[in-house]
Structure formats: C-alpha cells, structure tokens
Amino acid sequence: MRNPFSFAAFPSWKRVFVDKSKAAQAAAYRDPAFRAAFREDLKRPASFGNWERITVHEVRSPELKHLEGRTVADIATERGVDGVDAFLDVTLADDLENEFTLQSFNTRVDRMTEILRNRDMLLGLGDGGAHLDMLCDSGYPTYVLGTWVREKGALTLEEAVRRMTSDPADFFGIRDRGRLAPGMAADITLFDAKTVASVGRPERRYDLPGGAKRMVMRSRGIEYTIVNGAVTWERGALTGASQGQVLRS
Numbered sequence: 001m002r003n004p005f006s007f008a009a010f011p012s013w014k015r016v017f018v019d020k021s022k023a024a025q026a027a028a029y030r031d032p033a034f035r036a037a038f039r040e041d042l043k044r045p046a047s048f049g050n051w052e053r054i055t056v057h058e059v060r061s062p063e064l065k066h067l068e069g070r071t072v073a074d075i076a077t078e079r080g081v082d083g084v085d086a087f088l089d090v091t092l093a094d095d096l097e098n099e100f101t102l103q104s105f106n107t108r109v110d111r112m113t114e115i116l117r118n119r120d121m122l123l124g125l126g127d128g129g130a131h132l133d134m135l136c137d138s139g140y141p142t143y144v145l146g147t148w149v150r151e152k153g154a155l156t157l158e159e160a161v162r163r164m165t166s167d168p169a170d171f172f173g174i175r176d177r178g179r180l181a182p183g184m185a186a187d188i189t190l191f192d193a194k195t196v197a198s199v200g201r202p203e204r205r206y207d208l209p210g211g212a213k214r215m216v217m218r219s220r221g222i223e224y225t226i227v228n229g230a231v232t233w234e235r236g237a238l239t240g241a242s243q244g245q246v247l248r249s
Contacts, residue, residue, distance in 0.1 A: 001029075001091045001097075001098055001099070001100070002020070002022065002096055003020075004016065006102050006104070010042075011037070011041060012034060013038070013041075015028050016029075022095075026092060026095075029091055029092055030088075035085065035088060038084055039082075039084055050073075051071065051073035051083035051087070052071050052072075052073040052074075053071075053102060053103040053107060054071060054073075054083075054100050054101070054102050054103075055069065055071050055072075055100060055101045056069065056072070056075070056090065056098065057099040057100055057101045057201070058098065058204075059094045059097070059098045059099075060094055060095070060098065061093065061094045061095070061097075063093075064090065064093060064094055064098070067090060072086050072087045072090075072100070075090065087100075112154070113148075113152065113154040116144075116148055116155055117154065117155065122163075122171055123140070123144065123163045123164050123167070123168075124140075124164075125137050125138075125140050132214045132215060133212065133213045133215065134215065135202065136202045136214070136215035136216055139199070139200075139217035139218075139219060140198070141164050142191075142196055142197055142198040142221070143197070143198040144164065145157070145160055145161075145193070145196045145197070146195075146196050146197030146220075146221070149193075150194075186226060186227075186228055187226065187228065188224075188225075188226040189222060189225050189226075190222075190224040190225075191221050191222050191223060192223060195220055195221035196219070196221030196222065197219070197220045197221060198217060198218075198219055198220075199217065199218045199220060202215035202216060202217050203215065203216045203217075204216075222236075223235060227241070227243045
C-alpha cells in the first residue's frame with residue numbers, strides 16, 4: 001500500500017501519488033473525505049469494483065496475521081463496515097506495510113474455459129520483469145496443469161502440454177524445441193500429474209542489486225527438469241548444472 005498503482009486511475013487517489021511519504025499517504029487513507037470520494041469513484045469503476053477480488057496477501061503486524069488469505073469483502077462483513085473502510089483500516093493498522101493481491105482479469109471460470117479451449121489462443125505470459133517486485137506469474141504452466149487440467153477439466157493433459165510446448169515453439173519459430181523427437185534439443189520436464197500445481201502464493205526475495213525485492217512462485221510436483229540433456233532441477237532443488245543457451249529464431 002506504499003505503491004498502490006492499481007488504484008492510480010481513480011481521481012480520488014491522485015493525492016496519494018503526489019506526496020508519497022508514509023505520513024502523507026496515511027493521512028489520506030485516514031481522511032473521511034478521501035474515503036467518501038473513493039466510494040463515489042467506485043460507482044464508476046475504472047479498473048476495479050469488487051472487494052471479493054482483493055485478498056490480504058501479507059501483513060507485518062503479528063496481531064493481523066489471521067487476516068492473511070482473506071478477502072476484503074469477508075473482513076468487511078465480519079466487521080460490519082463497507083469494503084472501503086475494511087481495506088483502509090487494515091492498511092492503517094499495519095502502518096501501510098501490508099500487501100494485497102488483486103484479481104484484475106479472467107476471473108470467470110466459464111469464460112476462461114472457453115478461452116483455454118480456443119485453439120487460436122496461445123498460452124503464455126510475460127512482462128519482461130516490469131513488475132517483479134509486485135507479482136510473479138511465471139507459475140502459470142503448473143497452474144494450468146494443476147487447476148485447469150486436473151481440478152476443472154477444462155483441457156486434457158495432452159492438450160495442455162501441447163499448448164505450452166510445441167505451440168509456442170512453432171509460433172516463435174524455435175525449430176529444434178517443443179517436441180520429444182530425434183534431432184530436437186533434449187529439454188524435458190518430468191512431473192507428477194496427480195500433484196503438479198502452483199502454490200499460488202508468491203514468496204518475497206531480497207536478492208536483487210541493493211537488496212531490492214522480487215517475487216518468486218514455487219511449484220509442486222515437478223520431479224526433474226532437463227536442459228540440453230543435463231538435469232538442472234531434481235526433486236525440488238537446483239542441481240547446479242547450466243546447460244542453457246540463448247535462443248535465436
């Protein structure tokens with residue numbers, strides 16, 4: 001909540017970005033006029049309008065740890081207040097050190113199933129690390145296999161694997177990858193179809209230059225990763241092998 005860029009499109013939030021000191025932001029979050037203006041903005045939502053889609057990701061205060069994983073809508077109902085008050089009250093109680101996760105798009109299971117089954121759609125994701133301190137969606141392959149294949153049955157296992165291997169290789173012209181066949185690069189992932197999944201909750205790491213933060217998404221059920229014939233990942237740990245190379249189309 002020290003960098004709430006997801007709300008930047010709302011006119012009422014402009015003051016939060018003019019003076020970004022903690023004291024000024026806390027004063028804004030506490031101000032009844034700010035809250036009233038935010039409520040008015042929510043009548044014409046620019047990018048968000050559903051408190052069930054915002055979840056308390058992490059808090060610093062031990063007294064607030066029981067709120068982690070709960071939606072703002074749930075907390076608001078429990079406290080007998082609206083979403084605006086619940087959202088900002090939690091923030092102030094944690095001295096603005098808390099983090100929320102926001103489901104922005106693709107939240108309808110029926111429409112997502114339709115999209116996933118459309119053979120014209122390419123499954124993939126990447127923003128070049130533009131928001132690596134706030135999100136990590138690199139877990140989408142294991143999420144597809146665990147959630148959309150095993151749990152929801154939106155795709156068969158074989159179709160999901162094809163959509164995330166040979167499909168992107170063909171699309172981007174990477175001719176020696178994407179399939180298990182003689183003459184192709186020996187890039188292979190071995191996973192347990194019964195357990196493969198994304199843990200769904202990113203971890204913080206402070207290992208960038210200057211101790212800057214990044215988010216890391218853990219996987220489950222990945223037994224081995226083989227790159228150019230060398231085992232680089234074995235049962236939950238890196239082996240130290242580095243057989244990769246820059247790909248050129």
